[in-house]
Amino acid sequence: MQADVDVVSASPNEITPLHIACTRGHLDIVQYLVDTGGANIEAETNRGRRTPLHLASQHGHKAIVEYLIDEGHQRQANIYAKDVHYDTPLDKALKDARYGVVDVLLRRMSSIDERTLQLLAWNKCRHWGIKRIALEKYAIGCGLGVAYQRNPIHIIFSHYSFHLSFVDRSFVEECVEHFPRSALLSSLDDQGRLLIHVVLTSACNKVNCPSSLELLLEREPRFAVARDPVTGLYPHETIVKRGILAATNDTTTRDDSSLGKWRLRWLDVVYTSFRCDPQQVLQTRFGVG
Known part of the structure; x- marks a missing residue:
């Protein structure tokens, strides 16, 4: 030139x-x-x-x-x-x-906001590797970078589910499916609780719902016999104790037909907890077998 x-x-x-x-x-x-x-x-x-x-x-x-x-x-x-x-x-x-450019830019950015996470991670992109980086960058932007690196799956369920408007069943399922099974069973919160205990005691119905719990039990059957160190209850006991089977919180928003179906969905979760490994559940809980 x-x-x-x-x-x-x-x-x-x-x-x-x-x-x-x-x-x-x-x-x-x-x-x-x-x-x-x-x-x-x-x-x-x-x-x-x-x-x-x-x-x-x-x-x-x-x-x-x-x-x-x-x-x-x-x-x-x-x-x-x-x-x-x-x-x-x-x-x-x-x-x-x-997506090649997305990966380059995302790795260079120090953090991202909710708008970018929603657009990047769940509305458009199908690459889990990019979504994983996006989740971490969002945690950094929220001041949760250290906590996320230590225990990402718990941050997703305990924090993201409350503060991200776009979190839904598919978000939860995709996160559970892509995190290693070893991470699901070994990750504990500050109170020593496993992920299933955190989900069962969550006030967020986008997380504490039959589909999420069934997915967790299918991914890690040993959750079924894991006692919550805080309440001392097993998962199926927590469901009953919280009155989920009675669906007391749903009587004003559901008719009799839908209420009955909702109760059956929670009964399915209890059944799933036994179906994962009934012999192990009976041995652990009741000393039978």
């Missing part, structure tokens, strides 16, 4: 040569414009206020994204920059399913 070529000026829409190179994926030209030409890596287009990193992310040019945010440079692109729609480069990459 000739030395007298203007690499800084923009079009009437404030589109610079760097914007164009990032859009089309020409890494060598991007490197020249930034390293030699002194191009502004934070230049915003007039329409949309998009930076070069926005455009590279949106079009899936991973190598250019890595170059623009390289900490070895004297200048790094702002990964938190927002365009006119309040989208960050991460949002742009996610909306166009550029």
Whole structure:
């Protein structure tokens, strides 16, 4: 490239040569414009206020994204920059399913907020590896980074279920399915309780529900014979003691037919706790067998 070529000026829409190179994926030209030409890596287009990193992310040019945010440079692109729609480069990459770029940006970000977690982890992305990183980054943003690293599954069930508006059955099931079985049985909260005890005593009905408990028992049958160190009760005893079978809290919101079905669903959970390994349950609980 000739030395007298203007690499800084923009079009009437404030589109610079760097914007164009990032859009089309020409890494060598991007490197020249930034390293030699002194191009502004934070230049915003007039329409949309998009930076070069926005455009590279949106079009899936991973190598250019890595170059623009390289900490070895004297200048790094702002990964938190927002365009006119309040989208960050991460949002742009996610909306166009550029998961290679999503992974690069997410690992570089120190934390993310609930909006980004919802968009990134459960509305769009199907890659559990990316979702796992997103859960950790959100914990850091909430000041729970250390606690999450020590006991992620408990933070998800005890904190996320209350504070994240989008948590539902599928969220719970996906988390349980992807965490190792060893983590389910070995992870204890500050009171020495297993995950099933935390779920059973949770006031959040998105977590403390038949489907979640059945999933936990299927993933780790030994939960069925685990006594809660705080209450001294086994899981099926906790269900009965809390009056779930009587569904006392649901009499005002359910008719007789649906109330009966709801009670049967909780009876299914009790049955599941025995069906997982009835011989072991009987031996442990009653000394029979």
